[in-house]
Amino acid sequence: MAFNFKEVMSKPERLAPGHRMCAGCGGTITVRTVLRALKPEDKAVIGNATGCLEVSSFMYPYTAWEDSYIHNAFENAGSTLSGVETAYYALKKKGKIKDNYKFITFGGDGGTYDIGLQSLSGAMERNHDLVYVCYDNGAYMNTGIQRSSATPMYADTTTTPVGKNSVGKMQNRKDLASIIANHDIPYVGQSTLIGTMKDLYEKAERAIYTPGAAFLNVMSPCPRGWRYETADIMKICKLAVETCYWPLFEVIEGRWILNYEPKKKLPIEDFLRPQGRFKHLFKPENEELLVKYQEEVDRRWEELLYKCAR
Amino acid sequence: MSIRERMSGNEAVSYAIKQINPDVMAAFPITPSTEIPQMVSTFIANGEMDTEFIPVESEHSSMSAALGASAAGARALTATSSCGLAYMWEILYVAASDRLPIVLALVNRALTGPININCDHSDSMGARDSGWIQIYAENNQEAYDNFIQSFRIAEHPDVKLPFMACQDGFITSHAVENIELLETEVVRNFVGEYNPENYLLNSEMPMAVGPYANSPFYMESKYNQRMAMKNAKKVILDVAKEFEAISGRSYGFFEKYKLDDADVAIVIIGSAAGTSKEAVDKLREQGIKAGVLKIRVFRPFPGEEIAEALKNVKYAAILDRAESFSAYGGPLGSEIKSALYDAKSDCTAINYFYGIGGRDYTVEAAEGVFEELIDIMNGNKEIEQFKYIGLRK
Numbered sequence: 001m002a003f004n005f006k007e008v009m010s011k012p013e014r015l016a017p018g019h020r021m022c023a024g025c026g027g028t029i030t031v032r033t034v035l036r037a038l039k040p041e042d043k044a045v046i047g048n049a050t051g052c053l054e055v056s057s058f059m060y061p062y063t064a065w066e067d068s069y070i071h072n073a074f075e076n077a078g079s080t081l082s083g084v085e086t087a088y089y090a091l092k093k094k095g096k097i098k099d100n101y102k103f104i105t106f107g108g109d110g111g112t113y114d115i116g117l118q119s120l121s122g123a124m125e126r127n128h129d130l131v132y133v134c135y136d137n138g139a140y141m142n143t144g145i146q147r148s149s150a151t152p153m154y155a156d157t158t159t160t161p162v163g164k165n166s167v168g169k170m171q172n173r174k175d176l177a178s179i180i181a182n183h184d185i186p187y188v189g190q191s192t193l194i195g196t197m198k199d200l201y202e203k204a205e206r207a208i209y210t211p212g213a214a215f216l217n218v219m220s221p222c223p224r225g226w227r228y229e230t231a232d233i234m235k236i237c238k239l240a241v242e243t244c245y246w247p248l249f250e251v252i253e254g255r256w257i258l259n260y261e262p263k264k265k266l267p268i269e270d271f272l273r274p275q276g277r278f279k280h281l282f283k284p285e286n287e288e289l290l291v292k293y294q295e296e297v298d299r300r301w302e303e304l305l306y307k308c309a310r
Numbered sequence: 311m312s313i314r315e316r317m318s319g320n321e322a323v324s325y326a327i328k329q330i331n332p333d334v335m336a337a338f339p340i341t342p343s344t345e346i347p348q349m350v351s352t353f354i355a356n357g358e359m360d361t362e363f364i365p366v367e368s369e370h371s372s373m374s375a376a377l378g379a380s381a382a383g384a385r386a387l388t389a390t391s392s393c394g395l396a397y398m399w400e401i402l403y404v405a406a407s408d409r410l411p412i413v414l415a416l417v418n419r420a421l422t423g424p425i426n427i428n429c430d431h432s433d434s435m436g437a438r439d440s441g442w443i444q445i446y447a448e449n450n451q452e453a454y455d456n457f458i459q460s461f462r463i464a465e466h467p468d469v470k471l472p473f474m475a476c477q478d479g480f481i482t483s484h485a486v487e488n489i490e491l492l493e494t495e496v497v498r499n500f501v502g503e504y505n506p507e508n509y510l511l512n513s514e515m516p517m518a519v520g521p522y523a524n525s526p527f528y529m530e531s532k533y534n535q536r537m538a539m540k541n542a543k544k545v546i547l548d549v550a551k552e553f554e555a556i557s558g559r560s561y562g563f564f565e566k567y568k569l570d571d572a573d574v575a576i577v578i579i580g581s582a583a584g585t586s587k588e589a590v591d592k593l594r595e596q597g598i599k600a601g602v603l604k605i606r607v608f609r610p611f612p613g614e615e616i617a618e619a620l621k622n623v624k625y626a627a628i629l630d631r632a633e634s635f636s637a638y639g640g641p642l643g644s645e646i647k648s649a650l651y652d653a654k655s656d657c658t659a660i661n662y663f664y665g666i667g668g669r670d671y672t673v674e675a676a677e678g679v680f681e682e683l684i685d686i687m688n689g690n691k692e693i694e695q696f697k698y699i700g701l702r703k
Contacts, residue, residue, distance in 0.1 A: 045511065059521065059522050060521035060522065066517075068512075069510075069517075069518040069548075070517075070519040071522075072379050072520055076370060076401065079336075079378070080374045080377060081378060082371070082374075083374065083375030083376060083381075083386070084366050084378040085335060086336075086379055087379035090334050090362040090379075093360065095509050098511075117365060118370075118371075119368075122366055122367030122368070122371050126365070140694060243458060303700055
C-alpha cells in the first residue's frame with residue numbers, strides 16, 4: 001500500500017499524551033511512528049528496557065501505553081519479549097488466545113548496544129517473531145549524558161568530558177545494525193526522523209509484518225544531550241542523512257539495500273556544527289580532528305556502498 | 311495407583327515437569343541442574359509433552375524470558391544452580407515484585423569462587439531475601455513431591471509469588487533412589503489449569519507490568535509482598551494436606567524426627583537430614599535422647615513454629631550449609647536464634663557450618679555434634695559457636 005501521510009497520521013495514538021518525556025524528544029517521535037505501523041485491528045505487547053522512555057511513560061499508577069506493556073530491567077528487553085512471544089504461541093496452541101498479537105520492544109542505545117547486547121543477540125538468533133527497536137540517541141541520557149558505544153567520536157559527554165587533555169570520546173561508534181544483520185535474521189532496518197516519516201513508518205511496517213526477528217536502529221536525537229535548538233530536530237536528522245553520517249538502509253534476508261543516496265554529500269561539519277557536544281571541534285587547533293572525522297564517515301559510507309553492491 | 315520407580319532427583323523433577331506440562335520453560339545449562347532442561351527437551355522432542363522450550367543464551371535470559379512468559383499469562387518455569395542463580399539475581403527481585411508465580415527448580419551448588427560444582431546452599435541462601443518462596447527436599451521423593459505442589463502454592467490468589475524448589479546438587483540430583491510417582495492424570499487434576507486474573511495477552515484488558523514507582527508507592531508494594539509471603543504459610547499447609555490425600559505422604563514446614571522428648575537436636579536443611587537421622591537412631595540405641603528438626607520451608611520462615619518445635623530441646627545445633635561472612639552466624643543459625651529469642655525459649659542454640667562446597671558430612675560427624683551437645687549439657691564443655699565441621703587443620 002502506498003504511503004498516505006494523512007491516513008497514517010490520523011491513525012489512533014497508541015502512546016497516549018500525558019507521559020513525561022521531554023518536549024522535542026526524538027525517542028518519543030520514534031515510538032509513535034513505529035506504533036502507527038501496527039494495523040489497528042492487531043493487538044500488541046510492547047516491551048521496554050529501563051531508560052528515559054520507561055521511567056517517563058509508566059510511572060505508577062499511570063501508564064501512557066494503550067497496549068499491554070512490560071518493563072523488566074535495563075539489560076533484558078530482548079529475552080523478556082522472547083518469553084512473552086513464546087507464551088503467545090504456547091497459549092494460542094492450546095486455544096486460550098484468539099486475537100493476533102504483535103511484539104515490539106523499545107530500548108535506548110544503553111539498553112541495546114551495551115548492557116542489553118547479549119539478551120538482544122540471543123533473541124535475534126533464536127528468531128523470535130518480534131521487533132526490537134533501538135531509539136539511538138548516542139549516550140546514556142537517562143542517567144545524564146554518559147558515553148555509550150553508540151556515542152559518536154569526539155562527542156563531549158559527562159564521562160568523556162572535553163578538557164585540557166581531552167577532545168571528547170576517543171573511539172568510533174559501534175555499528176550495531178551490521179552486528180545484528182550478521183545474525184542473519186529476516187529484517188534489519190536503519191532509519192531516522194525524515195520528512196513525513198515515510199522511511200521509518202515503512203520500515204516499521206516491514207519489521208512488524210515480516211515473520212521472525214526484526215531489528216530497527218533509529219537515530220533519535222536528544223536535544224539536551226546533543227545541545228542543539230530543540231525545534232531543529234528535523235534539520236539535525238536531515239543533516240545526518242545528507243552528510244552520510246546516518247545512512248538509511250535495510251537488510252532483507254541478508255540482502256543489503258541502500259534506501260537513499262544524497263545527490264551531493266554534505267561535509268560532516270554541517271551535521272556537527274549545530275550541536276553543542278561538538279563545539280570544541282570548531283576551535284582552530286582542532287581542525288585536524290574534523291579531517292579525521294570526515295575520513296571516518298567516508299570510510300563507513302564506502303563500506304556500506306560496497307555491501308549494497310553500489 | 312502410584313508407580314514405583316528408580317530415579318535420580320533430576321529425573322524425578324523432570325518427570326514432574328512432564329506430568330504438569332507447563333506452557334513455557336526457558337533454561338540454560340549449568341552443573342548439576344543441566345539434566346533437567348536436557349530431559350525436558352527430550353520429552354518435547356519425542357512428543358511426550360507440549361511445553362514451549364526456550365534455549366536461551368544465559369541464565370539471566372532464562373529468568374527474564376520466564377518472567378515475560380509468566381506476565382503474558384503462561385505457566386512458566388526454569389531450572390538452574392549456583393552461578394546461574396547468581397546471574398539471575400536482579401530478575402529474581404523483579405519476578406517477586408511483579409508477583410509472578412514462576413517456578414525455579416534449583417539444584418543447590420556452591421557459589422564460586424573458587425569454582426566448585428558440589429553441593430552447598432550458598433546459592434539459594436544468598437537469594438533468601440529476594441522475595442521467593444523456598445522449599446527444600448531431603449531426597450528424590452521430596453524433590454518430586456515438592457515440585458508437584460509448587461505451582462499450586464505459587465499461583466494461589468493469596469500468594470502470587472515465585473517459588474524455588476530446592477534439592478541438593480549431586481547428593482539428590484544425581485543419586486538414584488526408589489521413588490513413588492503419581493499417575494499423570496492425578497498430577498494434572500491436582501495442579502489444575504492456570505488462569506491468571508490479569509495478564510499481558512488478555513485482549514479484554516491490556517495490562518502494564520514493571521512500573522517506575524518511587525517513595526509514594528514502593529514501600530506499600532514491599533508490604534504487600536510481605537503479606538503474600540505470610541499468606542503462603544497457610545497455603546503451603548493447605549496444599550500439603552491435599553497432596554497427602556492423593557499421595558499418602560504428609561508435609562509441613564518441617565519434619566520432626568524423634569524430637570518431642572529430645573534433650574539435644576540437630577536442625578538442618580536438605581539431604582544431610584538423612585545422615586543426621588541415622589546418627590539419632592544410633593544414639594537412641596544408647597539411651598541418648600537425640601532428635602532432628604529438618605527444615606523444609608525456609609521462605610516464608612516459620613519462626614514461631616520452629617521455636618515451638620524446639621521448646622523441650624535443651625541444646626540445639628543449627629547446621630548451616632552456607633556462610634554469610636558476617637563473621638557471626640550463618641543464615642539458618644541467625645534466623646532460628648532470633649526466633650528462639652522472640653519466643654523466650656530455654657533452648658540454647660549453637661550454630662555450626664558443615665558441607666561447604668561438598669565437604670563430606672558423615673554419620674560420624676553428626677554423632678560428633680551430638681556428643682558435643684551432650685558434653686555441653688553435662689557441663690563438661692564450653693559452648694563454641696560457629697565451628698566448621700570437618701575443617702582440615
